[in-house]
Amino acid sequence: MSTRLENVRLRGELTSLYVVDGRLAPEQPCAESVDMGGRVVVPSFVDAHCHLDKTLWSGPWVPNTAGPGLRARIAHTRAGRAAHGVPSAPRIAALLETMAATGTTHVRTHTDVSPEFGLDGFEAVAAAATAVGIVWVQQVAFPQYGLLTNPGTLELMDEALRSGLAQVVGGIDPAGIDGDADAHLAAVFGLALAHDVPVDIHLHDGGILGRHQIRSIAEATARHGWEGRVTISHGYALAEATATEQDDLVRLLADVDIALTTCAAHDDPVAPVRALREAGARVGLGSDGIRDLWSPWGNGDLLDRAHQLAYRSSFHTDPEIAMALDVAGRGGASVLGLPDRRLAVGEPADLVVLDALGEAEAVVTRAARHLVLRDGVPVAGTARLPYPDGTPAPTVHQ
Incomplete structure (x- = not known):
């Protein structure tokens, strides 16, 4: 299959893209030519932080009765799993199809690990990803209910990584949840080194405690030679820090090449995207929970989330607003360790033409x-555009 996409606007310039056998190709005759009418084209989106295994998507409406605060939400999701049929491969598949239809082609999802339900979440996500086929899914072994304080979790994380169901080792609030930051980080990096996989640590802890853990994660990263393979998710303490503290921490993240993901969800603190990008740090954007027992909000649309990120960051100029979109695409790719995507010749034709x-x-x-x-x-x-077998592609109704 070869297609010429005429009159697309790439980085401000009108041009044509040539798609041959799934990749962007040099200018050449193509079997089909389609006029894009001057619309802007961007790399497809990368959801760098979500929780597919928890979703209630496409099922009946479930009122959210979780109490306020992190621990109340954690307890609510844990207690409600069985009652609401979580995890559900069909619901996860329906959500992946929605994400793909809105432009997301790559996802990192944090899958819960706990002895009372074993690895069922990993199996459901893997089955859904296989069924949908068009979204690349990377699973994080995520100790949502504690790593050290929930006996058996460490062994299950090791099993998930050993089996290949998980490709990333996760962590959560080494001090705030597990109460022993040093031991938590030793366990997380021990698994990462044993299985040669990246690390992605949820860090909700704010204030001095959160800032101290950012430094501890950076120290562990450098000590183990894991530069470029560690992500801090949320990092609320960074967003809440004073200007001087924030500047120091941003430079530290850039120096040790630790990525950060933000979700701009609810009233959660939003990462200082502008400062991080100016320092050369990698930043990705994610959906977090999508219509689940944690929260009824979320729709899996990364463009909608980029809108939220730009709005909450008080971006007003075109370059600033465009930066939020870039974080949703190339930024997320950098977090997941995917090749840089600039829609250049030779790259996979993973793209979105926007109206x-x-x-x-x-x-x-x-x-x-x-x-x-x-x-x-x-x-x-x-x-x-038709599929390779000649049948027309579906129309998306926004």
């Missing part, structure tokens, strides 16, 4: 997806 003339307009208006390609194959959109 707007520029990135900032697309974010502000939450533009309709005119075309979504995954490996050159049309996934969704209002443009009617």
Whole structure:
């Protein structure tokens, strides 16, 4: 299959993209040519932080009765799993299909590990990803209910990594949840070294405690030679720090090459994206929970989340707003260890054509997806490119 996408706006310039056998190719004759009408094209989105195993997507509405605060939400999700059929491979698959239709082609999901339900979440996510087929899914072995304080969790995480069901080792509030930051980090990095996998640690702890843990994670990263392979998720303490403290921590993250993911969800503190990017640190964007027992909010649409990130960051200029969109695409790819994606010749044709003339307009208006390609194959959109077998691709109704 070879297709020429005419009149796409790439980095502000009108051009044509040539898609041949799933990749972007040099200019050449193509079997098909489709006019994109000057619409902007961007790399497909990467959800760098979500929780697919918890989702209630596509099922009946479930009122959220969780109490306020982190521990209350954790307890609520733990208690409600069995009653609401979580995890559910069909619901996860339905959510992945929605994410793909809105432009997401790669996902990192944090899958709960605990002795009372074993590895069922990993198996459900893997089954859903296989069934959908068009979204690359990376699973994190996530000790949501504690790593040291929930006996048996460490052994299950080791099993998930050894079996290949998990590809990343997770952690959560080494001090705030487990009460022993040194022991928690020793366990997390021990698993990472044993299985040669990246690390992604949830860090909700704020204030002095949170800032101290950021430094501890950085020290452990450097000590074990894990630069470029560690992510801090949320990092609320960084967002809450004074200007001087924040500057020091941002430079530390950049120096040790620790990535940070933010979700701009609810009223949670938002990472200082501008400062992190200016320092050269990697930043990704994620959905966090998507209509689950943790929260009824979320829709799996990374463009919608980029809109939220830009709004909550008080971005006003076009370059700032466009930066939020870049964080949702190339930023997330950098967090997951994927190759840089600039829609250059030779790269996979994973792209989204948005019904707007520029990135900032697309974010502000939450533009309709005119075309979504995954490996050159049309996934969704209002443009009617055919599948390789000649059948028309589905139209997405926003």
